[in-house]
Amino acid sequence: MIMKKETPGQNPPDLTVAIGGLVLKNPVMTASGTFGYGEEYVPYCDLNRLGAVVVKGLSLEPRLGNPPPRIIETPSGMLNAVGLQNVGVRAFLSEKLPFLRRYDVAVIANIFGETVDQYRRVAHILSGAAGIHALELNISCPNVKKGGVAFGARPEAAAEVTANVRAETDLPLIVKLTPNVADIAEIALAVEEAGADGVSLINTLTGMSVDIEKRIPHLANVTGGLSGPAIKPVALRMVWQVVHAVKIPVIGIGGIMTAADALEFLIAGARAIQVGTANFVRPSATMEIIDGISDYLTRHGLGSIDKLIGSLNTNPSNGD
Amino acid sequence: MPEGSSVTTGEILDNRMVARDHFLMRVFLPLSFARPLPGQFVMVRDCRLSGPLLARPLSVFGFQRRPDHSVMELLYRVAGRGTSLFSRMKPGEGLCVLGPLGRGFSIHADVKRIVVVAGGVGIAPLSFLVDEGYRQSPSLEKRELRVYLGAGTEELLTCRERLSGVCDLRICTDDGSLGYRGPVTGLLGEELHEFAAEDTAIYACGPTAMIRELGRLLRNSPLRCEVSLEERMACGVGACLGCAVAVQNAAGRREYRRVCHDGPVFDLREMIFNGS
Ligand SMILES: Cc1cc2nc3c(=O)[nH]c(=O)nc-3n(C[C@H](O)[C@H](O)[C@H](O)COP(=O)(O)OP(=O)(O)OC[C@H]3O[C@@H](n4cnc5c(N)ncnc54)[C@H](O)[C@@H]3O)c2cc1C
Ligand SMILES: Cc1cc2nc3c(=O)[nH]c(=O)nc-3n(C[C@H](O)[C@H](O)[C@H](O)COP(=O)(O)O)c2cc1C
Ligand code: FES
Numbered sequence: 001m002i003m004k005k006e007t008p009g010q011n012p013p014d015l016t017v018a019i020g021g022l023v024l025k026n027p028v029m030t031a032s033g034t035f036g037y038g039e040e041y042v043p044y045c046d047l048n049r050l051g052a053v054v055v056k057g058l059s060l061e062p063r064l065g066n067p068p069p070r071i072i073e074t075p076s077g078m079l080n081a082v083g084l085q086n087v088g089v090r091a092f093l094s095e096k097l098p099f100l101r102r103y104d105v106a107v108i109a110n111i112f113g114e115t116v117d118q119y120r121r122v123a124h125i126l127s128g129a130a131g132i133h134a135l136e137l138n139i140s141c142p143n144v145k146k147g148g149v150a151f152g153a154r155p156e157a158a159a160e161v162t163a164n165v166r167a168e169t170d171l172p173l174i175v176k177l178t179p180n181v182a183d184i185a186e187i188a189l190a191v192e193e194a195g196a197d198g199v200s201l202i203n204t205l206t207g208m209s210v211d212i213e214k215r216i217p218h219l220a221n222v223t224g225g226l227s228g229p230a231i232k233p234v235a236l237r238m239v240w241q242v243v244h245a246v247k248i249p250v251i252g253i254g255g256i257m258t259a260a261d262a263l264e265f266l267i268a269g270a271r272a273i274q275v276g277t278a279n280f281v282r283p284s285a286t287m288e289i290i291d292g293i294s295d296y297l298t299r300h301g302l303g304s305i306d307k308l309i310g311s312l313n314t315n316p317s318n319g320d
Numbered sequence: 321m322p323e324g325s326s327v328t329t330g331e332i333l334d335n336r337m338v339a340r341d342h343f344l345m346r347v348f349l350p351l352s353f354a355r356p357l358p359g360q361f362v363m364v365r366d367c368r369l370s371g372p373l374l375a376r377p378l379s380v381f382g383f384q385r386r387p388d389h390s391v392m393e394l395l396y397r398v399a400g401r402g403t404s405l406f407s408r409m410k411p412g413e414g415l416c417v418l419g420p421l422g423r424g425f426s427i428h429a430d431v432k433r434i435v436v437v438a439g440g441v442g443i444a445p446l447s448f449l450v451d452e453g454y455r456q457s458p459s460l461e462k463r464e465l466r467v468y469l470g471a472g473t474e475e476l477l478t479c480r481e482r483l484s485g486v487c488d489l490r491i492c493t494d495d496g497s498l499g500y501r502g503p504v505t506g507l508l509g510e511e512l513h514e515f516a517a518e519d520t521a522i523y524a525c526g527p528t529a530m531i532r533e534l535g536r537l538l539r540n541s542p543l544r545c546e547v548s549l550e551e552r553m554a555c556g557v558g559a560c561l562g563c564a565v566a567v568q569n570a571a572g573r574r575e576y577r578r579v580c581h582d583g584p585v586f587d588l589r590e591m592i593f594n595g596s
Contacts, residue, residue, distance in 0.1 A: 033560065033561075034555075034559065034560060035559055036557075036558060036559035036560075040555070040557045040558045040559040040581070041557070041559065043324075043325045043326060044325075044326070044327055056561075064574070064575065064576060065561060065564060065576055066564075067564075067566070068551060068563075068564045068565060068566075068576075069551070069552055070552075070561070070562050070563075070564055071552050071553075071554050071560070071562035071563075072552065073372055073373060073374050073552075076373060077373065078373065078374060078554060080554070080560070080562060082560070082561045082562065082564075085561050085564070085576060228373055229373070277373075277554075279555065279559065280374060280375075280554040280555040280556075280559075280560060281365075281369075281373060281374060281375070282327070283327055283418065283555075283557065284327060
């Protein structure tokens with residue numbers, strides 16, 4: 001594991017960020033579905049150092065998920081069609097959460113339903129449980145037949161599910177947006193008005209890959225969600241658009257592999273970031289990213305991360 | 321997640337062709353890398369990140385502890401971009417190794433007869449099993465170790481020297497260029513009547529078609545058989561749910577398990593075979 005570098009005589013920069021009422025020790029979280037329930041990464045990461053762990057998407061009842069093959073590597077990325085396999089919200093609380101609670105880390109429950117009522121009920125169950133610090137509403141998963149993307153694709157539907165969950169919980173509420181829409185800022189505005197405390201983006205881009213020898217799709221589900229470095233420029237553009245459309249904090253996700261990638265999102269205005277596919281490539285990627293952000297702030301004489309967030313100068317000739 | 325798994329930078333000692341499309345790589349590792357159990361695997365990639373994004377799963381083929389370091393052997397077949405890149409790596413270059421990972425084979429102290437069924441490069445984890453699990457055990461004299469080793473043709477066979485002295489080796493080739501003509505499961509099927517369930521343990525690894533045929537052969541047989549499965553992987557540690565395989569659970573219901581974390585070794589009886 002990489003140890004934090006201490007510059008003698010200098011305080012480490014302040015990395016604290018707030019999303020609604022949720023205060024994080026740093027802006028680096030793990031993206032839902034890429035870090036299991038935390039346990040899997042204990043040999044490689046110090047969970048206590050993470051800003052937050054966002055757990056695999058939870059539904060009211062356990063879900064089997066899609067048949068294999070579920071993943072295929074593509075240029076600078078991968079497609080997945082896991083299909084939201086999960087143990088269900090109750091088993092999560094009794095079997096998975098106790099382990100995470102041993103660590104000093106914020107736990108964000110990513111939730112998903114096929115109907116508004118299912119979202120509401122999952123939110124209700126989680127709100128009554130100790131040890132959950134925020135909810136992230138997945139209205140954007142492309143790999144399930146019902147629900148998921150249907151809610152994320154239209155502003156009215158996105159607002160409806162957000163408002164319903166809002167009425168059910170006092171936990172900070174983050175809504176995770178799909179990039180598979182014409183105007184993501186419009187959806188972001190709709191969920192802000194419906195009471196979201198923050199938005200996170202992007203979920204995966206819908207994609208496809210064909211095995212030309214067998215003339216079959218590489219994924220049993222035919223289509224899947226694209227993640228990894230390939231989607232970073234798209235994600236960054238969308239984050240930038242949404243930052244300018246809403247007042248609530250924006251969490252940047254998509255192809256973040258290194259501290260430099262994370263810094264791009266922060267400078268573009270993201271209050272925090274999530275690391276997904278990078279965990280598969282380098283299991284300690286989050287640790288390296290936290291250290292890299294801290295080193296960058298020190299190097300640029302910035303005492304706190306607030307000074308960096310949204311500092312993008314789109315008109316350099318008018319700058320200093 | 322098995323005890324002692326870590327991310328380690330190894331150094332390639334040598335990497336040479338041992339049969340057409342098949343390479344043997346020896347990797348220098350620090351002692352901090354935990355000793356793998358037979359059937360466990362590692363996720364490996366070129367440290368320079370110049371190749372594919374994701375690491376590739378490879379079974380541990382051999383492992384030797386020295387006073388101040390360890391040497392791990394990997395036996396791999398060039399199947400696509402990732403393995404082709406491995407085949408071009410040179411001694412001295414860095415290999416990023418995540419592992420050891422997964423649940424390995426069960427070792428039975430009591431069985432009299434060990435039967436190994438290997439298709440192609442599927443011999444990799446099985447050769448390590450023979451070596452680590454059984455060959456070095458003191459009671460070997462009283463034991464029969466039989467290995468069915470199959471390949472398309474003689475040129476594609478590996479491990480003959482390594483195995484011939486230590487076990488009863490039965491070679492099968494699809495084209496009959498060496499040994500039995502036909503698939504390993506063909507010869508095994510003919511000789512299955514020689515085995516009794518009480519004192520025999522069967523272990524297998526190979527292409528999906530071979531595993532499926534084995535499932536058919538042993539469907540109504542009381543013989544115990546463990547298989548090491550292959551599925552595409554992203555994380556290798558149980559987090560992404562990408563490597564799902566369908567099994568029948570204790571209650572008789574279909575569910576998915578993770579090859580990387582719940583396997584790669586499974587009881588053949590748990591497996592669900594369908595058309596795909
Ligand atoms: C637990 C485990 C242990 C393995 N041990 C060995 C080993 O010791 N030696 C060895 O040669 N191979 C082993 N494999 C298979 C090896 O991982 C694949 O051949 C390799 O990942 C292919 O990568 P590639 O980039 O070269 O091929 P790609 O271009 O990705 O694919 C080429 C072909 O290989 C298939 N393939 C891709 N990934 C896998 C995979 N994970 N398993 C099976 N087929 C795959 C593809 O469907 C395609 O037909 C193992 C796989 C697993 C899951
Ligand atoms: C294997 C896999 C599983 C995922 N599962 C979920 C999920 O359950 N819920 C969710 O909201 N997003 C899920 N995602 C999306 C990620 O959280 C993230 O938004 C996306 O992968 C883009 O980030 P990345 O490029 O850093 O991976 C999943 C992604 C992958 C690769
Ligand atoms: S490869 Fe990720 S769960 Fe098995």
